[in-house]
Amino acid sequence: MVMLGQAKLSGRLVVFRINQDMPNREDNEQELIHRIVVGDQKAMKTVFRTYYMRLFYFTLKVVGDEQEAQDLVQESLMNFWLNVSNKKIIPENIERYLFRMIRNRCVNVLKRRRLVDSKEGEIQDIFAENAEDRLDEIRLREQLFYRIAQCFVHLTPAQNEVMTGIYIKGLTIRQLADQLNTSPNNIRNHKARAIERLRGLLDPELFILFIMGSKKISDFL
């Protein structure tokens, strides 16, 4: 278990934990891998589409440059394709394997930058320890975001619209009701059902506490 959280007990509160070994939702992941081993291009494109943006987000956060991030992710996925289809390497878990590959690339990029920046004559391995921590943090953040985004996908479009409106766009119930041309009560119902549904979807070790404003929490202080 890894904990990732931030608590400001004076008002707003977010608490969440992630089970680091998330259950492998891809039952057909093994099948995908075996298809890639025999050179199935369509299977490779499926993997590409599944992971490209996630890897891109991670890389962009680490290296900061869009073009460089694009290139690094393309390289990693190309390596994946070659490793599996040519060298017949079989990864146990595609997500872990890909993220490890991109992480190594990122580490090299950062190391090179440090060496370039260092003064002439000084060749130090000044790759700071906290860079590793930062990489961990970004990896976990991506996982968290992905988990939440996945949950949104499982809501009905109506619930999705309500949840996005309230929690992402920050609209009030009234504003959302006006925008969608319906009653505030209708919105509240969808919201309640959506949250029930989210609770049901999240595994017991992952809970997200949506902020309820400061009233409830401050009651306890």
Place this chain on the structure above:
Amino acid sequence: MPTPSEILGILDRFLRGESLSDSEREELKKWLFAQEIADQEDAVVFSDPEWEKDFTGYLSLLRNRGKLEEEVQVFSRKAGFAEVGIKEQAPVRSIFRRWGWVAAFAALVAGAAAYSFLQKNVSESDSGWVKTAAMQVEPGKDGAILTLADGSTVVLDSLGNGLVAVQSGFQASIRNGELVYNATQEFVTEPSYNTVHTPKGRQFSMVFADGTRVWLNAASSIRFPTVFFGRERKVEVTGEAYFEISPDAKLPFRVLVDGRAEVEVLGTTFNVNAYPNEGSINTTLIDGSVRVFAAAGGTSGNSIILRPGQQAQLSQGTQPELKLIEGVDVDRTVAWRNGLFNFNNIDFAAAMRQLERWYDINVVYENGIPKDIELYGSMTRDVALNDLLIGLQKIGVKCRLEGRDLIILK
């Protein structure tokens, strides 16, 4: 039952990474899930606004199918993957009436099994309404016609690569399915103008010498100088086009829209919709900054500066009105460029007009436009019309296809 301060104590230790006993864990869970979901006015997901922005950015990355497909192409080329003639199908979401109507139907393009299932159901319950047309109406595809300065025309076939035209100052070729212009001279004394137009049922994309990219939807056109010159880059557009303008501070980009409006641009991404039968010219800004003028040759007078996510709407008629619209559904506006129809929040007739342009058909309303049908959702554009009609039938739209006329009854 633990007191609030006891709960806080447990919570505090939990947050610091200390291990909790099973009973403590249970209490904490109970407390957390017991919090009532009140409709607080200021509910947010993350306590840190930076996180919230980050998450929103993450979500839009995940949903950016256009960019994803571009990267897939880059990868496929490098890996030497086989060229696919037909675009691969993006995942399809079902279209159904919203707010509780349960008429959702399975994805139209889920494969032969699903298709035959749908067909079977239709013939059982809706006898007679579906006439499988003798001719399959295919969806639109890539293609356009290039008209050179001397009036000669070239049909652009996206599947062939190679030179299309070489004239003074430039050369045009097809590369990877788009029309690419390259300047062969630094300066020209007198520019020549070319026009690319897409008939109904076709779409195309092109790249100018400065790197600016334009996607044309069906029934649209763009007229442009073959080499950008002078103090501005100016093009003329009709129909619908999506622009990604290459930034150049010295040469502002201007788009004359259907002779009725003008957009001034400084390195940006935006979509212009100017079909004459759509009631207004809509310019939606996705990224960067533009100024929209309410008349051609705009340098003064009525204009609006847009920020990303906003739209300028210029109404038709003798006294056109320029309005600023906030909170535009950008996904819906640029869905066409991502190979999708997006029918969220548009009226039935507007959705039918999109089908008219893409499938090159005429929609005829036998009993007037149905008022009680609300479409919702999006789907890929590469569906044969008959399949789509079966879907419409399922949600209660009575229609039939006669040749290229789609007859809609109430």
